[in-house]
Amino acid sequence: MSTATEDTMPTHESGPTTEIVRLVDVGKAYGNVTALREVNLSVRQGEVTCVLGDNGAGKSTLIKIMSGLHDYDAGQMYVNGELSHFSSPREALGAGIATVYQDLALAPLMSVWRNFFLGNEIRRGPLRLLDNKRMEQVTGEELTRMGISIPDLDRPVASLSGGQRQCIAIARAIHFGAKVIILDEPTAALGVKQSGVVLKYIVRARDAGLGVVFITHNPHHAYLVGNHFVVLKLGRIALDEEREDLTLDQLTAEMAGGDELAELSHEIRQMDAAADR
Ligand SMILES: Nc1ncnc2c1ncn2[C@@H]1O[C@H](COP(=O)(O)OP(=O)(O)OP(=O)(O)O)[C@@H](O)[C@H]1O
Numbered sequence: 348m349s350t351a352t353e354d355t356m357p358t359h360e361s362g363p364t365t366e367i368v369r370l371v372d373v374g375k376a377y378g379n380v381t382a383l384r385e386v387n388l389s390v391r392q393g394e395v396t397c398v399l400g401d402n403g404a405g406k407s408t409l410i411k412i413m414s415g416l417h418d419y420d421a422g423q424m425y426v427n428g429e430l431s432h433f434s435s436p437r438e439a440l441g442a443g444i445a446t447v448y449q450d451l452a453l454a455p456l457m458s459v460w461r462n463f464f465l466g467n468e469i470r471r472g473p474l475r476l477l478d479n480k481r482m483e484q485v486t487g488e489e490l491t492r493m494g495i496s497i498p499d500l501d502r503p504v505a506s507l508s509g510g511q512r513q514c515i516a517i518a519r520a521i522h523f524g525a526k527v528i529i530l531d532e533p534t535a536a537l538g539v540k541q542s543g544v545v546l547k548y549i550v551r552a553r554d555a556g557l558g559v560v561f562i563t564h565n566p567h568h569a570y571l572v573g574n575h576f577v578v579l580k581l582g583r584i585a586l587d588e589e590r591e592d593l594t595l596d597q598l599t600a601e602m603a604g605g606d607e608l609a610e611l612s613h614e615i616r617q618m619d620a621a622a623d624r
Pocket residue numbers: 377380381382400401402403404405406407408409
């Protein structure tokens with residue numbers, strides 16, 4: 348049962364979930380390229396909203412709007428019920444929306460705990476000296492609390508696996524008060540095992556009450572953790588379903604582009620036949 352995707356500002360009568368971000372008919376053009384058109388999307392507390400779509404579908408544009416990198420030029424964005432236009436990522440962060448990018452998340456040569464507190468260092472005493480011991484201790488506590496085990500927090504982040512790095516970036520966002528975390532293809536460059544680490548972590552963040560926006564090409568990853576699924580095609584929403592109204596097969600077929608695949612298969616068979624002649 349999906350809650351209505353009506354154009355009006357929604358209310359949630361059912362269940363305890365609270366809507367944190369709501370996009371209503373949002374559009375965005377880059378010059379004469381329309382990257383997004385009439386997009387409606389809800390991000391709710393304690394839920395994973397998956398955004399899927401092929402290359403160029405508009406996924407990154409969508410999260411850039413929510414994370415304050417780009418403004419939208421049609422429709423409305425409500426954050427905690429208030430009409431919002433962010434003019435910088437800092438403003439989005441101030442509203443509790445944190446974004447974890449695949450590569451830019453951490454400083455590779457710095458230690459785990461330095462990265463954790465980068466830009467938010469703990470200081471002590473009248474001279475405001477860095478309280479390294481305390482930062483290392485809090486980092487250890489936070490990572491343990493979220494089920495991540497990294498034995499040596501002095502190690503540079505570069506020596507960690509991609510999955511561990513993603514988890515540290517997420518843990519940091521949560522520690523510093525994020526209400527929404529947006530993950531841009533966090534499993535794209537990872538193997539099966541490391542993807543599993545990140546997916547479990549997404550579930551933990553969800554269960555801690557955050558709203559998670561999970562951008563991915565991979566319907567299997569999405570279906571493992573998602574509550575709500577949106578597929579973008581050429582900047583428009585092609586599918587918008589709650590988990591209970593959607594099977595993995597339907598999601599996969601939508602992503603694979605059933606018709607386009609049939610057409611491609613036909614073309615390849617013709618090429619094979621021509622080569623045999
Ligand atoms: N800064 C920009 N200037 C001009 N056009 C852009 C810009 N960013 C994106 N576009 C165009 O907007 C459309 C959507 O791009 P976007 O990056 O949002 O897609 P995406 O779904 O994230 O793709 P991918 O899976 O390849 O990351 C594309 O046609 C793209 O070429």
